[in-house]
Amino acid sequence: MRRRLINSTLAVVLIVIAVFGVSLFIVETRTITSSARDRLESDVARVLADVESRIAADEPVTEQKLRASAPADRFVLIEQPGVPTVELGERPEGDVMSAEQTGVHGETVTVQQPSSVVSNEIGRMLTIILVVSLLAVVAAALLAVRQARRVAAPLTDLAETAERLGSGDPRPRHRRYGVAELDRVADVLDASAERIARMLTAERRLAADASHQLRTPLTALSMRLEEIMATEDRDTVKEEAAIGLAQVERLTDVVQRLLTNSRDPRLGSAVGFDLDEVVVQQVEEWRPAYRSAGRPIVHSGKPGLRAVGTPGAVSQVLACLVENSLMHGAGTVALRTRTTGNQVVVEVTDDGPGVATELGARVFERTVSGRNSTGLGLAVARDLAEADGGRLELLQQRPPVFALFLSREAEQASDAS
Structure with missing residues (x-):
């Protein structure tokens, strides 16, 4: 592209120079020739006037007396009836330009100069035109190279940006080039890069959230399947299978909620x-794990409360809190329900060391953890709660x-009020 821009610019400049240069050459040639003829006519008239004045005064017309009025660089021939011819200057050879006039006394004055004088002046004029044209071509070439770089370099850069987007690197470059059209393309590419980055972030977040949220329930489900395989009691098999089926339904609901939140929270x-x-379902589901750890899990509070939300999502939020208490807490884990205004509250507490002072509310941020964990659990739990219009x-x-x-x-809420 750079070569095409340079070639096209130079082609335009050469055409302009050719058109105007030839026209200028023709006009200047005619002007130089006409000026040379006018000068000859002027010289002839001046010499003839001098000759006539001398004839009228009965003065002899000689070479010495006419030297002042005759041009030094031209050949002058004066012819009179019955008088010897007078010549001034050196007679030119070859092609000549001449002018001739006859006076009232019959005298004739002829002035000549070599045609090479005009040819030399035309040659100097042509040299000047060629030099100026050459300078114009050089200046046009430099300008074409500069403009080609200004246009081609941004296009190359934009192509690299598009290639980076295609290779999976969605970082916007935020580069502008001072050309409105190219800056518009850069704006579109940067906007596309930001959208792709958001999409990739959402996909990675969904994968991380799903793996974290499904890890513990799948482990519990596999344990129940192992119990089913290990027992021969038909009633136990039915009971464990029913519990496992309920867990599968909750997992399906969690996956659906994660997908919904990834598209539009x-x-x-x-x-x-x-x-x-x-x-109660969460307490019963986690009781075997707590029993294995030698710790109790209890629930209390106001019975018969009904909330608005997604049961599967609420189960996952409570499961996250109970799991954190099992992994990082100590002593009894208590789940307590209560009301405040037009809201219902589920509190989860234990007797462990709690949250470090420097963390505080940052414990809900992703990748923030004080116990060498992933830091995703509480962040995902808060997202699930907020998706139902609640808060954690x-x-x-x-x-x-x-x-x-x-x-x-x-x-x-209306009955309570």
Whole structure:
């Protein structure tokens, strides 16, 4: 492209120079020739006037007396009837230009100069035109190279940006080139890079969230399947299979919620549900793990509460809090339900060391962890809570008290008031 820009610019300049140069040469040649003839006519008239004045005064017309009026660089011939011819200067050889006039006394004055004088002047004029044209071509070439670089370099840079986008590097470069059209293309590429980056971030976040949220339930499900394989009691098999089926349904709901949140966090499927049922289900599901750790898990609070949300998402939030208490806490883990205004609250607490002072509310940020964990659990739990219009907060750092706030079902809230 750079070569095409340079060639096209030079072609235009050469055409312009050719058109105007030839026209200028023709006009200047005619002007020089005409000026030379005018000078000859002027010289002839001046010499003839001098000759006539001398004849009228009965003075002899000689070479010495006419030298002052005759041009020194031309040949002058004066012819009179009955008088010897007078010549001034050197007679030119070859092609000549001449002018001739006859006076009232019959005298004739002829002035001649070599045609090479005019040819030399035309040659100097042509040399000047060629030099100026050459300078114009050089200047045009330099300008063409500069413009080609100005245009081609940004295009090369934009091509590299597009190639980077295609290779999976969506970082915007935010480079501008001072050319409106190229800057527009750069704006579009940067906007596309930002959109691709957001999409990739969302996909990676979904993968991380899904792997974290599904790890513990899948482990529990595999343990129940192992119990089914190890027992021959038909009633136990049915009971464990029913529990496992319920876990699969909750996992399906969690996956659906994660997919929904990854596309648009504002979309939700909140419904009214029995909060006690979800709390008891989590306590019963985690009781074997706590029994193995030699720790109790209990629940208390106001019974019969109904909340608005997604039961599967609420289960996952509580499961995250209970799992964190199992991994990082100590002593008894307590789940307590209560109401505040038009909201229902589920508090999860234990007797462990709690959250470090320097972390505080940052414990909900992704990759922030004080226990060498992934730092995803609480962040995902908060996202799930907010997707249902609720919120997850740290009410107390030591001992730790996490609280899940959910909207209270409208009918129950009206009855309570």
